[in-house]
Amino acid sequence: RDSVASRGLGDVYKRQILPLRNNVLFPGVVIPITLGRDKSIKLIQDANKGNKIIGVVSQIDPKVEEPRYKDLYQVGTVAQIVKMLKMPDGSSTIIIQGKKRLKLVKEISDDPYLIASIEEFDEKSLKNVSKESVALFDSLKDMALNIIKNSPSIPSEASFAVKNIESHNFLVNFISSHMNAEVGEKQKMLEVPNINDRAELLLKHLNKELQMLELKNDIPQFTLDKEGIFEYIIHFAAVSYTHLRAHETLRYL
Secondary structure (H helix, E strand, O other): OOOOOOOOOOOEEEEEEEEEOOOOOOEOOEEEEEEOOHHHHHHHHHHHHOOOEEEEEEEOOOOOOOOOHHHEOOEEEEEEEEEEEEOOOOOEEEEEEEEEEEEEEEEEEOOOOOEEEEEEEOOEOOOOOOHHHHHHHHHHHHHHHHHHHHOOOOOOHHHHHHHOOOOHHHHHHHHHHHOOOOHHHHHHHHHOOEHHHHHHHHHHHHHHHHHHHHHHHHOOOOOOOHHHHHHHHHHHHHHHHHHHHHHHHHHOO
């Protein structure tokens, strides 16, 4: 019986490849996917009858309706089909969980769906966790919780999930999966092999996101008529001038 656990790292073997549009799957993370393409439906039906293990790789351009091998990133994730659901409107939705990262090696077939040879590579966990690493991951968790607190669009239940994650690898993968970023930026996170490097890259992104949220929350919500626009411009100019003067003062201290 073929399974993720029975395969050795570095082994090259074939796997059904499901193209993913507008999202990136990370190891350990569970996501729902609505199936719309005939090839995707056929692939999932076949895989669901077997070992339920597939490869999931994001599209480079989400506008491509029938993606081929060349339209996909080279790094994706081995995934297990957790559940397949038939929706009331007739569409199919699957729940999948990422297992480990994969690298596409070569296209084998694209009929009736894409099959490619792949190579798995595992998460590189930290063997000796330094004080600096602990501080890095603590900062990552605090930053994520701060963003959840400041963002009205994120349910407060998300903070409970983040607080209870103990694995450093899963913490990075979970936050990367749910962060507010384009597919290309999430893909970069997936492709970085070193967990510390990924955590630092993620922390930089979260810092920018938090700054934008705080700025948005600090800006007064003026009525955008002619008077309101003028008032906003005056307010913005005054704040900018104050910040500039403070900077100039500090420069000459």
